[in-house]
Amino acid sequence: MGEFFISYGLFLAKILTFFLLFLLAVVLVTSLSGRGRREEGSISVTHINGQLDEGRDILQSMILDPADQKESIKLKKKQLKLENKEKKAAAKLAAKSRGDGTTIVDEKKRRRVFLLDFDGDIRATQVRGLRREITAVLTLADVYDEVLVRVESGGGTVHGYGLAASQLQRIRDKNIELTVSVDKVAASGGYLMACVANKILAAPFAIIGSIGVMAQIPNIHRLLKKYDVDVELLTAGEYKRTLTVVGENTEKGRQKFLSDLEVIHDQFKNFISKFRPQTNIAEVATGEVWSGDAALGMKLVDEIKTSDQYITECCEQADVYRVKYEAKKTLQEKIGLSAEATIDRVIDRWVQRVVNARFLS
Numbered sequence: 001m002g003e004f005f006i007s008y009g010l011f012l013a014k015i016l017t018f019f020l021l022f023l024l025a026v027v028l029v030t031s032l033s034g035r036g037r038r039e040e041g042s043i044s045v046t047h048i049n050g051q052l053d054e055g056r057d058i059l060q061s062m063i064l065d066p067a068d069q070k071e072s073i074k075l076k077k078k079q080l081k082l083e084n085k086e087k088k089a090a091a092k093l094a095a096k097s098r099g100d101g102t103t104i105v106d107e108k109k110r111r112r113v114f115l116l117d118f119d120g121d122i123r124a125t126q127v128r129g130l131r132r133e134i135t136a137v138l139t140l141a142d143v144y145d146e147v148l149v150r151v152e153s154g155g156g157t158v159h160g161y162g163l164a165a166s167q168l169q170r171i172r173d174k175n176i177e178l179t180v181s182v183d184k185v186a187a188s189g190g191y192l193m194a195c196v197a198n199k200i201l202a203a204p205f206a207i208i209g210s211i212g213v214m215a216q217i218p219n220i221h222r223l224l225k226k227y228d229v230d231v232e233l234l235t236a237g238e239y240k241r242t243l244t245v246v247g248e249n250t251e252k253g254r255q256k257f258l259s260d261l262e263v264i265h266d267q268f269k270n271f272i273s274k275f276r277p278q279t280n281i282a283e284v285a286t287g288e289v290w291s292g293d294a295a296l297g298m299k300l301v302d303e304i305k306t307s308d309q310y311i312t313e314c315c316e317q318a319d320v321y322r323v324k325y326e327a328k329k330t331l332q333e334k335i336g337l338s339a340e341a342t343i344d345r346v347i348d349r350w351v352q353r354v355v356n357a358r359f360l361s
Helices: 002-033 048-063 066-100 127-138 158-173 189-194 221-226 251-275 292-297 307-317 339-359
Strands: 042-047 111-119 146-152 177-182 185-187 199-202 207-209 289-291 318-326
Touching: 042 048, 042 127, 048 307, 048 318, 111 127, 111 307, 127 158, 127 318, 146 185, 146 189, 146 307, 158 177, 158 189, 158 251, 177 185, 177 189, 177 307, 185 189, 189 207, 189 251, 199 292, 207 292, 289 292, 307 318
Parallel strands: 111 146, 111 318, 146 177, 177 199, 185 207
Antiparallel strands: 042 318, 207 289
């Protein structure tokens, strides 16, 4: 009997080995054939008004008695009929406008609010999707519409968040109302993005500010020297490398590095002053953070309100659409065998935790 189980175990081990080898071969072939080529993602659109209506209908069906439900359905049909009539009139007016080349302002046109989300990491990698979402919205939105961006970020690289802020500036350049909502944190690079908006909303305990620049570089030169390890660092250009990880840092290089940080900080402050002249930049550009309530007093935000509350209010007067770019994953990413991507995610996650540690209570 024991020999049977041993043989059966060896048989299962062989099957598992063949399966793993086959899976590895498939991944390798797919990786080589698709190297340098990545499929484009797609834009998905969700009608938020419809989601709210669905939730309300479910709640009503559980609470209201049959007579009240019947009356509610009748009122809803009447309202839907009126909305469809207004949409047809707006479409007819738009067609007439396009026909003669003139622009006609329709006071009855129902406003549209386009909702975007930005949940930033240390490298602002979500800007890849944000730029596509904004491009899609700008092909349709006009000056009577609004773009609402929910920003959640504790900051990160200068170039990454500089690009993200520039993407939001595209909306302002089209004279389209831009609102940024912060429910948890918009600090450093996150606030760099938020300040572009015409209006900034923040939850009472949201973390706002951190208008400063930070650089942190380890140096193991003395450790290498202790074990008689020499490192040759050759450069052309006086300031090609100011601070290094393995080489010996000099006071001159250190001062140049600090000077570069000040230049970036000045650019940060000037950018905020451009979009929020009402803010006393000398008072807030100290690297400190404030809660939403305190930030309102510092004129870093314009209103204390959660994104959920604002979206619900918008749905009463406008059609709210959530626009999201969904990137297609490669086969390796789907089955978790992309070692490089996995390592990057782990490192980014830990670095992000270190960055966000100062915001924990």
